[in-house]
Amino acid sequence: MESGRLFFNPSTCQGNMLYLGNGESFFRGARTMNSMGETSKKRPFFSLPEELYDEEYYDEQSPEKKRRLTPEQVHMLEKSFETENKLEPERKTQLAKKLGLQPRQVAVWFQNRRARWKTKQLERDYDLLKSSYDSLLANYDSIVKDNEKLKSEVASLTEKLQAKDVTAEPVVSQKVELCPVETVSSPQFNVKVEDRLSTGSAGSAVVDEDAPQLVDSGDSYFPNDEYPGCVCPIDGAQSEEDDGSDDGRSYFSNVFTATEHEQQHEEPSGWWVWS
């Protein structure tokens, strides 16, 4: 972890904290801005601690104020984050110089930005899983209904057959096997998805081609090894949040593939498969 001093940069109203490296920090410098980017004074950047005690810079500001970055600084940081969400020392120094910030501030911004990205990603992953679940549930319900319908048809036909048999020669009854509805386990309880949606070559992975397609807007963050068999968006899909960040993978990476992937590879195996 970096330690050292952060000095106020009056030209940007940034870097106003003097970090002493011992857990104690002081804020120096400008007045509070009314809004982001609104600077009250333009002052030269200083790098010597004693300059911070210059009364011109020290007077009207309580020493524990924080400064927000200007929209321009944030914009540049965002652009940089898009291209690479990790910060090598050289890039950090360059960015800091360019933005009139301390390298420490740039590093902190990236750290916080990664944390925000991760939070968003988890939200997306949750939404994705939820829609997968809802879709599965709907599919299950329709199967149950179909099964019920078929069962009643069988019952009615059997009845007719029996009535006919009363007057005719008895025939060897043929038992019609239907999938008992009880054996279709509800996704709500006890879903063993691999059993029904295997990745086998039989193509049993097709769930519902008419169902809403699962195409994630971004990579999931789901750890593959921790959640085997879990649905997951196509790897490599980018979201607005993680553009260009090459290790900005979804929490669900590599676990399930979706329609987009299939379209690309022309493998009509349905809109998701288990892997």
Next chain:
DNA sequence: TTGTGTTTTATTGCCTCC
């Protein structure tokens, strides 16, 4: 104006890697 919730900036402590 004020209370409250959210966002942003920064710190701390722990962990991993080299």
Next chain:
DNA sequence: GGAGGCAATAAAACACAA
């Protein structure tokens, strides 16, 4: 052991309803 990453957290700044 130092550097850098992350989670948790603090606190200032901001937004907004009452």
